Amino acid sequence: METALKENTVQHGLLDGFVDQPAHQAKKFSDANIWQNTPLWGILSEGVARHPTKTAVADPSGALTYADLLQAADEMAAGLQDAGLTAGDRVVFQIANSLSFAKVFFALQRAGLVPVLALPAHGIAEISHFIKLAGAKAYFGSNLDNDGKALNIADALSREFEQQLSHIYIAGEAGKYSTLPQGNAAQFIPVASAPEHPALFLVSGGTTGLPKLIPRTHNDYRFNIQSCAAASDFSSEEVYLAVLPAAHNFTLGCPGLLGALQVGGKVIFTANPSPDYCFAVIEQDKVTATALVPALAQLWTAAKEWENADTSSLRVMQIGGSKLAYSDALAVQKAFPGALQQVFGMAEGLIACTRLNDDEELIAAKQGRPVSQWDEVRIVDDEGAPVELGEEGELLTRGPYTLRGYYRAQEHNARAFTQEGFYRSGDRAILDENGYIVVTGRIKDVVNRAGECIATDEIEEQLLMHPNVAQVAVVAVPDQHLGEKIGVALVKKNLAPTLQELRSFLKQQGLASFKLPDELHIVPSLPKTAVGKIDKKRVLGPDGSPWVNTQI
Ligand code: OOB
Numbered sequence: 446m447e448t449a450l451k452e453n454t455v456q457h458g459l460l461d462g463f464v465d466q467p468a469h470q471a472k473k474f475s476d477a478n479i480w481q482n483t484p485l486w487g488i489l490s491e492g493v494a495r496h497p498t499k500t501a502v503a504d505p506s507g508a509l510t511y512a513d514l515l516q517a518a519d520e521m522a523a524g525l526q527d528a529g530l531t532a533g534d535r536v537v538f539q540i541a542n543s544l545s546f547a548k549v550f551f552a553l554q555r556a557g558l559v560p561v562l563a564l565p566a567h568g569i570a571e572i573s574h575f576i577k578l579a580g581a582k583a584y585f586g587s588n589l590d591n592d593g594k595a596l597n598i599a600d601a602l603s604r605e606f607e608q609q610l611s612h613i614y615i616a617g618e619a620g621k622y623s624t625l626p627q628g629n630a631a632q633f634i635p636v637a638s639a640p641e642h643p644a645l646f647l648v649s650g651g652t653t654g655l656p657k658l659i660p661r662t663h664n665d666y667r668f669n670i671q672s673c674a675a676a677s678d679f680s681s682e683e684v685y686l687a688v689l690p691a692a693h694n695f696t697l698g699c700p701g702l703l704g705a706l707q708v709g710g711k712v713i714f715t716a717n718p719s720p721d722y723c724f725a726v727i728e729q730d731k732v733t734a735t736a737l738v739p740a741l742a743q744l745w746t747a748a749k750e751w752e753n754a755d756t757s758s759l760r761v762m763q764i765g766g767s768k769l770a771y772s773d774a775l776a777v778q779k780a781f782p783g784a785l786q787q788v789f790g791m792a793e794g795l796i797a798c799t800r801l802n803d804d805e806e807l808i809a810a811k812q813g814r815p816v817s818q819w820d821e822v823r824i825v826d827d828e829g830a831p832v833e834l835g836e837e838g839e840l841l842t843r844g845p846y847t848l849r850g851y852y853r854a855q856e857h858n859a860r861a862f863t864q865e866g867f868y869r870s871g872d873r874a875i876l877d878e879n880g881y882i883v884v885t886g887r888i889k890d891v892v893n894r895a896g897e898c899i900a901t902d903e904i905e906e907q908l909l910m911h912p913n914v915a916q917v918a919v920v921a922v923p924d925q926h927l928g929e930k931i932g933v934a935l936v937k938k939n940l941a942p943t944l945q946e947l948r949s950f951l952k953q954q955g956l957a958s959f960k961l962p963d964e965l966h967i968v969p970s971l972p973k974t975a976v977g978k979i980d981k982k983r984v985l986g987p988d989g990s991p992w993v994n995t996q997i
Pocket of ligand 1: 649872
């Protein structure tokens with residue numbers, strides 16, 4: 446363990462625009478020992494102290510033990526300090542699932558640098574926005590598959606941020622840019638950042654405009670990881686397959702790769718989410734845990750019909766990020782017996798999940814309960830008043846790992862939080878008497894048809910029960926007479942259904958006639974967000990004309 450720790454005194458504006466927990470809450474969390482006042486990099490250094498020679502991380506290029514990973518991180522951290530980056534500096538981090546992800550992530554933590562965790566699918570618009578907003582000095586990209594995308598981003602950034610962006614590093618083929626630096630680890634002293642200050646910024650999966658920055662502190666993120674690891678029964682035997690982008694909260698810390706490392710397990714990175722590839726890895730490496738979005742889980746479930754690989758080592762298959770339809774949940778339970786865990790989470794904080802020993806029916810039907818008893822969840826009506834138990838409303842939340850404000854977003858924060866500091870999630874949900882949550886949609890996701898407000902998710906849920914519907918998005922289509930009409934874009938299973946068939950199917954299911962779809966478009970695929978959720982706002986073209994943007 447480290448003896449001498451360098452005080453992180455200079456923050457270079459890190460705290461400008463950071464909203465922390467009120468002092469009395471912070472004291473309460475520390476007194477209760479849920480905030481442990483240790484740095485995020487402790488996950489790795491504690492692992493080195495306990496089991497240095499165990500494998501920590503692997504990808505197709507090789508593997509590193511806990512000691513190797515810390516050594517590699519410290520060499521890089523020393524190199525970054527030599528290059529003039531100092532504690533509290535913000536950097537934008539956009540690295541694909543690989544050993545480099547782990548090395549750079551821990552190097553940044555050891556050097557006290559604060560990364561914005563961009564996703565590989567983000568383009569120049571988002572990256573440039575992150576650099577501006579965070580006042581970042583450095584960009585870390587990866588060109589591991591040699592597609593040149595990171596180099597194009599680097600070119601654009603070096604033109605746009607000639608002054609501000611002093612460092613660009615590329616993992617893999619770096620072209621004219623610097624490869625990741627290496628300094629002398631023996632001379633290196635890790636930075637002891639203040640544990641109540643941001644350790645990293647997650648980006649919001651928001652439905653409008655550019656993503657916002659979500660500060661996650663050492664204290665809150667470690668508690669997040671630890672609570673999720675407990676809720677998923679993570680142990681030192683864990684072999685975690687990082688399939689979704691590692692920079693997304695789900696894969697990173699819920700419990701994700703950091704949760705697996707926290708308990709002494711092993712993390713395998715893959716940049717290839719296809720079932721044929723992943724099933725082979727699961728069989729060969731005896732993978733025990735992974736996390737998927739529903740669209741990917743559907744693919745994996747279907748592939749079980751023809752792939753013969755033995756996936757029985759998979760103890761927990763977490764599915765979250767968007768609503769897992771009940772019918773899909775049943776199919777997952779059949780294909781991967783005993784493994785389904787639904788997770789309802791958000792980069793902003795609150796994580797809820799079903800528990801592995803819950804009743805199978807509950808696991809299929811509900812999104813779960815909070816991972817910590819310190820999480821506060823409220824369901825409120827349009828006026829912000831709490832609804833009766835079992836009634837639908839907007840989900841608000843507050844707690845020891847939920848943000849108190851987006852970074853540098855004062856105006857937005859005034860709307861996104863209540864006076865008492867509850868985060869308004871924008872999710873519509875129902876709470877049961879045991880604290881389990883059923884998510885019923887987004888509060889704003891409605892079609893206003895002739896004055897009637899219709900929640901699209903109810904129609905989607907019903908349509909997914911149809912045997913020929915694989916994926917579906919119900920959206921508002923502008924209409925001269927009705928204001929908006931109900932449009933359906935769907936990916937078919939087997940035979941394509943007609944609009945008439947769907948309308949009579951929905952009628953049979955008991956749906957009111959004003960909720961029946963007006964238009965149907967069969968599409969080869971639906972647009973997806975950077976983490977692979979169906980991106981409903983892109984189903985409709987930018988000029989308001991329907992279905993132009995469905996080829997992604
Ligand atoms: C996860 O995080 P984000 O920040 O990308 O997205 C959060 C939003 C939630 O507010 C909700 O609208 C939706 O994604 N969501 C779900 C869901 N899980 C997330 N909606 C319905 N059912 C679910 N199970 O997506 C995220 C972060 C950590 C763990 C898991 C997911």
